[in-house]
Amino acid sequence: xxxxxxxxxxxxxxxxxxxxxxxxxxxxxxxxxxxxxxxxxxxxxxxxxxxxxxxxxxxxxxxxxxxxxxxxxxxxxxxxxxxxxxxxxxxxxxxxxxxxxxxxxxxxxxxxxxxxxxxxxxxxxxxxxxxxxxxxxxxxxxxxxxxxxxxxxxxxxxxxxxxxxxxxxxxxxxxxxxxxxxxxxxxxxxxxxxxxxxxxxxxxxxxxxxxxxxxxxxxxxxxxxxxxxxxxxxxxxxxxxxxxxxxxxxxxxxxxxxxxxxxxxxxxxxxxxxxxxxxxxxxxxxxxxxxxxxxxxxxxxxxxxxxxxxxxxxxxxxxxxxxxxxxxxxxxxxxxxxxxxxxxxxxxxxxxxxxxxxxxxxxxxxxxxxxxxxxxxxxxxxxxxxxxxxxxxxxxxxxxxxxxxxxxxxxxxx
Amino acid sequence: xxxxxxxxxxxxxxxxxxxxxxxxxxxxxxxxxxxxxxxxxxxxxxxxxxxxxxxxxxxxxxxxxxxxxxxxxxxxxxxxxxxxxxxxxxxxxxxxxxxxxxxxxxxxxxxxxxxxxx
Numbered sequence: 432x433x434x435x436x437x438x439x440x441x442x443x444x445x446x447x448x449x450x451x452x453x454x455x456x457x458x459x460x461x462x463x464x465x466x467x468x469x470x471x472x473x474x475x476x477x478x479x480x481x482x483x484x485x486x487x488x489x490x491x492x493x494x495x496x497x498x499x500x501x502x503x504x505x506x507x508x509x510x511x512x513x514x515x516x517x518x519x520x521x522x523x524x525x526x527x528x529x530x531x532x533x534x535x536x537x538x539x540x541x542x543x544x545x546x547x548x549x550x551x552x553x554x555x556x557x558x559x560x561x562x563x564x565x566x567x568x569x570x571x572x573x574x575x576x577x578x579x580x581x582x583x584x585x586x587x588x589x590x591x592x593x594x595x596x597x598x599x600x601x602x603x604x605x606x607x608x609x610x611x612x613x614x615x616x617x618x619x620x621x622x623x624x625x626x627x628x629x630x631x632x633x634x635x636x637x638x639x640x641x642x643x644x645x646x647x648x649x650x651x652x653x654x655x656x657x658x659x660x661x662x663x664x665x666x667x668x669x670x671x672x673x674x675x676x677x678x679x680x681x682x683x684x685x686x687x688x689x690x691x692x693x694x695x696x697x698x699x700x701x702x703x704x705x706x707x708x709x710x711x712x713x714x715x716x717x718x719x720x721x722x723x724x725x726x727x728x729x730x731x732x733x734x735x736x737x738x739x740x741x742x743x744x745x746x747x748x749x750x751x752x753x754x755x756x757x758x759x760x761x762x763x764x765x766x767x768x769x770x771x772x773x774x775x776x777x778x779x780x781x782x783x784x785x786x787x788x789x790x791x792x793x794x795x796x797x798x799x800x801x802x803x804x805x806x807x808x809x810x811x812x813x814x815x816x817x818x819x820x821x822x823x824x825x826x827x828x829x830x831x832x833x834x835x836x837x838x839x840x841x842x843x844x845x
Numbered sequence: 846x847x848x849x850x851x852x853x854x855x856x857x858x859x860x861x862x863x864x865x866x867x868x869x870x871x872x873x874x875x876x877x878x879x880x881x882x883x884x885x886x887x888x889x890x891x892x893x894x895x896x897x898x899x900x901x902x903x904x905x906x907x908x909x910x911x912x913x914x915x916x917x918x919x920x921x922x923x924x925x926x927x928x929x930x931x932x933x934x935x936x937x938x939x940x941x942x943x944x945x946x947x948x949x950x951x952x953x954x955x956x957x958x959x960x961x962x963x
Contacts, residue, residue, distance in 0.1 A: 443869035475861055478868055482875040482943070483893045483922050568864030 436486040443474060444566035446491065450498045451563055452538040453530060456601055457506060460545060460594045467563075469505060473498040495530040502528055539564065539651055541601055544609075546590075547616040550597045555590040556619045557626065558583055565644045575626060575637045616652070617667050620645050621723070624671050628678070635682065642675045665710045666723030672707030673730035676700040687830040692739040704734045725754045744773035761790045765798060777808035796825035800835060807842070816842045848889070848956035849934045851924040855896075859947035867946070874942040882926070887937065890925040918950070931955055 447470055454466040476497055477490075487493045503526055546560040561567045561575075569583045576583070593599075604612050627641025649668045652658045680698035683689055711731055714724055729750045736742035751767035764787050772780030784802050791798055799822035806815035819839045826832040863871065882888035898913040928934045931953060938951050 438869060438873065441866065441869075443865035443872075447865040471861055474865060474868055478860060478872050479893045479921060481872045483879065483891045485876055485880065486872070566865045568862075568867075570862075571864050571866070 436488065436490070438486055438490060441566075442490065443477075446494055447474060447566035448564050449535045449539065450494065450530075451566075452542040453528065453535055454498065454502050455542065456538050457502060457526065457528060458509075460599055460601055462509070463591055463594065465505060465509075466502075469501045470498060472501055499528045499530065536651065536654060540655055541603060543616055543648065543652070544604065544612055545594065545599060545601060547612065547619040548594065548597075548599055549612075549615060550593045550599065551590045552586075553619070553622065555586040555593075557623050558586045559590040560619060560623060560648070561641075561644070562587055564648060567644075571637060574634055575641055613658070613661070614663065617649075617663055617723070620648050621667055621671070623648075624674075628674060635686070639678055642671070642678060646671050646675065660713070660717075662714060662717050662719040663721040663723055665713050666721045666725075666727050669707045669710035669714070669727035670723050670730060672703045672710065673727055673734050676703035676707065676734060683830075685830070687828055691733065696738065699734065707731065707734070720753065722754065722757055725750050725757075729754075742773075744770055748774045761787060761792065764790070765801075769801065772805055772808075777805040781805045781809070794825040796822040796827070796831060796835065799825065800838070803838070803842075812842055812845050846927045846929065847958070849926040849928060849931065850954045850956060851926060851934065851938055852920045852952040852954070853922045853924070853943075854918050854950040854952065855921040856918070856948045856950055863946065871943065871946050874945075878940070878942050879924075882924075882937065887927050888924060889927055891922065893922040894920055896921065 450470045450473065451467055454469060455463050458466040473494055477494060481487070481490075506526055542564055543560070546563055547556050551559065558572055561572050562569070567575075569580045569587065572578075573580045573583045603609060624642055624645035627638045627645065629638075646668065649664060649671065652661075652664055653668060658664055676699050677691075677694065679700070680694040680696070681689055707727065708731060711724075711727055714727075729747050732743050732747050732750075748767070748770040751763065751770050754763055755767060764783070768780045768783040768787065771783055781802065784798070784805065788798070799818045803815040803818035803822065806812070806818060816839065819835055819842060823832065823835050823839065826835055860868065860871070879888060879891050883891075896919055899910050900913040901908055901910045903909050924938075926934055926937065928937065934953050938953060941949075941951065943949055
């Protein structure tokens, strides 16, 4: 009666996403809701059957058959979607829904371009991507963003409306538009990754899943022959993999952030590091440089260093010198100043940081405490103390506050 | 050993509100629960039921068939169980992990036997 077959991890989630993409092609983006309902119904039917009878021999084929039947029935009821009919040469042709591996991959890519369409706000792009391409529920998205289900739902409704009203097509854009939209897709994936990577927001488990989902989406792109050697894509993949490798080491047991110099490097995920380095290697044969590539290279210098002090700071400073030409934001300048302190010493670094101070948009305790570090290195304890006292009220967590308070005490003694 | 039927009523549509991930966890744990009871020889059968069907009513010569399309309380499946007494079944049913995922109603009915004759 029951089989002992087990489902692959995230089976329901990833199948949900695959089937939505495939079916939407037949329903058109106008009726995307209907496509999503059909997939939801399909999963419900699977639950109601499988919980009693066990997992079938080929659960994937089971879902595709049920989804296909439901979709065909609904399409017939719709009187055949006009868009679809117009696209066929022979209108009397019976509908058949294809679920081949190639078709699924293709439709998921198309869906990615749809979800990242510029007619949708950035935050709604992320929500729609998570819902449609990652199979997350509004509740799960809300938990990841420390937001409410209602807010997320509203964003999804608005996003779908924008797709309808702007008559967005499910097909790949033409070559010229493709190039531009490809960069938007990468940007959305990177934002999604950063949502997951930020320590301060959401639950740890779901956050890590966001990181892995972003990597998975980028890998879907990478699987496509047209995008495989795309420099920005390889740079982004390398960056996400290398950064994700440090995920577990960045937070202590109480959920407090641990900064790079203090991380236990044995907790870094070697498998992810190696996968990241492979993408970097792929880039080394190309002459194009992207922000992702530079950031990934910096991340790689950290990943391969035995400890913080023996990091190749010369290499890192070189990268920041290149990066600052593309992106001269305060954060880049701040990180460059740290690299300067490692290569040329604290004095020039202090100079850079003081130049930067007025550009820091919001009070940032790490800026003040880093500056204090530099002053201590040049034996200017008075200036260091002043900086630490500025940093104290800017801390966000108890641990940060304690760390700074301890250093103030130490500083007063010397 | 005595025989029991347990009718599982679905209450509301809380299952559709779960995420695919939670739905998968539901299938896996309920499946494992049933499988364990089968292995222990306590579960003779477990079947899901379609939510619609046909009702036949009346007397011979005057029978009506009407679609069965109850929308509120509806039996979504049943367990056929073997146990020493109803208390044992109550404990088994209370251990059904489906209750972790929202409200359910399960009705336990002993298969009737008359002492001394059956």
